[in-house]
Amino acid sequence: xxxxxxxxAEINCRxxxxxxxxxxxxxxxxxxxxxxxxxxxxxxxxxDEHVYSSGNEFKAVYAVRSGSIKTYSVNDKGVEQVTGFxxxxxxFGMDGIAHTHxxxxxxxxxxxxxCEIPFSxxxxxxxxxxSLQRHFFKLMSKEITSDQQLITLLSKNxxxxxxxxxxxxxxxxxxKRNLSSVRFRLPMSRADIGNYLGLTVExxxxxxxxxxKQQLLNVDKKEIEIRDVPGLQELSNS
Amino acid sequence: xxxxxxxxAEINCRxxxxxxxxxxxxxxxxxxxxxxxxxxxxxxxxxDEHVYSSGNEFKAVYAVRSGSIKTYSVNDKGVEQVTGFxxxxxxFGMDGIAHTHxxxxxxxxxxxxxCEIPFSxxxxxxxxxxSLQRHFFKLMSKEITSDQQLITLLSKNxxxxxxxxxxxxxxxxxxKRNLSSVRFRLPMSRADIGNYLGLTVExxxxxxxxxxKQQLLNVDKKEIEIRDVPGLQELSNS
DNA sequence: AAACCCCTTTGATGCAGGTCATTTGCGACT
DNA sequence: AGTCGCAAATGACCTGCATCAAAGGGGTTT
Numbered sequence: 207x208x209x210x211x212x213x214x215a216e217i218n219c220r221x222x223x224x225x226x227x228x229x230x231x232x233x234x235x236x237x238x239x240x241x242x243x244x245x246x247x248x249x250x251x252x253x254d255e256h257v258y259s260s261g262n263e264f265k266a267v268y269a270v271r272s273g274s275i276k277t278y279s280v281n282d283k284g285v286e287q288v289t290g291f292x293x294x295x296x297x298f299g300m301d302g303i304a305h306t307h308x309x310x311x312x313x314x315x316x317x318x319x320x321c322e323i324p325f326s327x328x329x330x331x332x333x334x335x336x337s338l339q340r341h342f343f344k345l346m347s348k349e350i351t352s353d354q355q356l357i358t359l360l361s362k363n364x365x366x367x368x369x370x371x372x373x374x375x376x377x378x379x380x381x382k383r384n385l386s387s388v389r390f391r392l393p394m395s396r397a398d399i400g401n402y403l404g405l406t407v408e409x410x411x412x413x414x415x416x417x418x419k420q421q422l423l424n425v426d427k428k429e430i431e432i433r434d435v436p437g438l439q440e441l442s443n444s
Numbered sequence: 445x446x447x448x449x450x451x452x453a454e455i456n457c458r459x460x461x462x463x464x465x466x467x468x469x470x471x472x473x474x475x476x477x478x479x480x481x482x483x484x485x486x487x488x489x490x491x492d493e494h495v496y497s498s499g500n501e502f503k504a505v506y507a508v509r510s511g512s513i514k515t516y517s518v519n520d521k522g523v524e525q526v527t528g529f530x531x532x533x534x535x536f537g538m539d540g541i542a543h544t545h546x547x548x549x550x551x552x553x554x555x556x557x558x559c560e561i562p563f564s565x566x567x568x569x570x571x572x573x574x575s576l577q578r579h580f581f582k583l584m585s586k587e588i589t590s591d592q593q594l595i596t597l598l599s600k601n602x603x604x605x606x607x608x609x610x611x612x613x614x615x616x617x618x619x620k621r622n623l624s625s626v627r628f629r630l631p632m633s634r635a636d637i638g639n640y641l642g643l644t645v646e647x648x649x650x651x652x653x654x655x656x657k658q659q660l661l662n663v664d665k666k667e668i669e670i671r672d673v674p675g676l677q678e679l680s681n682s
Numbered sequence: 683a684a685a686c687c688c689c690t691t692t693g694a695t696g697c698a699g700g701t702c703a704t705t706t707g708c709g710a711c712t
Numbered sequence: 713a714g715t716c717g718c719a720a721a722t723g724a725c726c727t728g729c730a731t732c733a734a735a736g737g738g739g740t741t742t
Contacts, residue, residue, distance in 0.1 A: 303585035361642025404599025
């Protein structure tokens with residue numbers, strides 16, 4: 207749980223490198239300032255530290271400032287399901303709005319920092335800032351469409367297609383953050399990838415090996431180099 | 445596309461049997477009246493008629509008044525993916541908010557009627573009615589959590605578990621509408637069920653037959669009688 | 683540096699569900 | 713009553729991925 211001390215208080219949304227990703231572009235400067243005032247910046251989280259756990263009271267949504275976060279749920283039988291991977295500039299925690307408590311848990315996959323945006327204050331602010339309200343409607347709608355894309359992926363596509371699609375998704379999101387779209391480090395383990403995509407670790411590993419053999423990728427542990435974007439896109443049925 | 449003539453103009457949200465499902469409970473009477481004024485009621489749609497198609501401009505969200513609606517998307521290769529089934533009192537079309545156009549299509553599975561709620565007017569209204577804003581945040585969040593449950597179902601559960609879960613979901617939603625939770629008519633075809641759950645028609649059919657043999661269900665075409673709720677719940681992993 | 687742990691890779695085998703093909707049943711139209 | 717058409721059921725076979733088992737790094741601890 208990010209402590210709401212003025213740690214990193216020098217950081218302002220106005221100056222944050224990620225602000226084009228997590229804030230509505232249409233915001234006026236003084237509006238950014240008002241939003242900035244409600245955002246709480248937590249101390250850095252290290253690997254495996256939770257932002258919130260399943261059953262925690264829902265109080266806020268979060269933006270990734272650095273590092274990477276995964277969300278997951280646990281069903282009655284104790285089986286975990288990874289529901290999303292979040293990279294810097296992306297918002298998570300919106301699953302909790304419908305209920306008073308979080309359905310999912312969120313955990314840092316590596317040393318990470320997140321901004322906490324208290325939801326009740328966000329709601330109040332939205333009332334006087336229509337563009338902010340619209341922005342959050344859009345963010346939630348995007349979450350819905352991306353979940354639906356995952357549903358399609360899981361119910362219609364083979365292991366190779368699923369993994370190609372995930373790699374391209376990470377590639378595209380890296381591009382948005384002005385990082386390389388062809389060389390990057392996967393923040394998550396093979397087990398997380400398999401869990402997220404409905405596959406076993408062994409299958410994930412085999413597909414990576416096959417992709418390497420087919421010259422689609424260079425894989426070195428978590429370091430990925432995409433060598434044949436069109437080839438992957440074809441697999442991903444784009 | 446529902447025609448916005450004053451067809452069925454006598455219907456008012458205030459009197460609608462479904463209003464406890466699609467409206468926020470906290471709404472004052474005059475607030476219901478203001479919402480009622482922006483809601484457009486379309487003529488009845490018959491089977492296979494579209495509410496909107498993929499690529500249509502996003503203008504509104506919709507509530508099912510009677511009948512049943514399915515939403516689906518079509519990927520680049522022309523493969524359909526059913527993304528949801530919506531029963532009376534339920535809201536659909538929220539996937540379009542993020543973009544200016546609908547990602548999905550929505551089609552009537554039987555003769556149906558829907559209420560159209562123009563989104564821009566809903567946004568305006570939300571600004572003066574905080575409980576309405578909160579209601580729509582919650583609706584979207586619910587859509588997210590239910591999509592995530594489907595993701596878990598698809599990536600972790602067997603054909604039998606998936607179908608048991610779908611039947612119990614429809615059963616529970618019928619109960620909310622004061623209909624029988626044990627005897628009902630499935631509005632969708634076996635093909636739709638299979639498509640939604642990531643299974644082939646044959647598998648769906650076989651599982652229905654097996655459930656019947658195990659005395660879990662009586663199946664007569666689309667008429668379902670659940671004979672062993674606890675048995676199904678156990679399969680569905682509670 | 684040895685011991686340990688955890689993540690990943692690779693191989694061998696089995697099965698749930700897909701694919702293909704045929705049959706059955708029912709409603710609509712003539 | 714007969715024919716067409718479509719949804720659903722059933723059977724035979726096949727395959728992609730899971731499962732089980734084992735072994736190979738790389739990092740951390742002592």
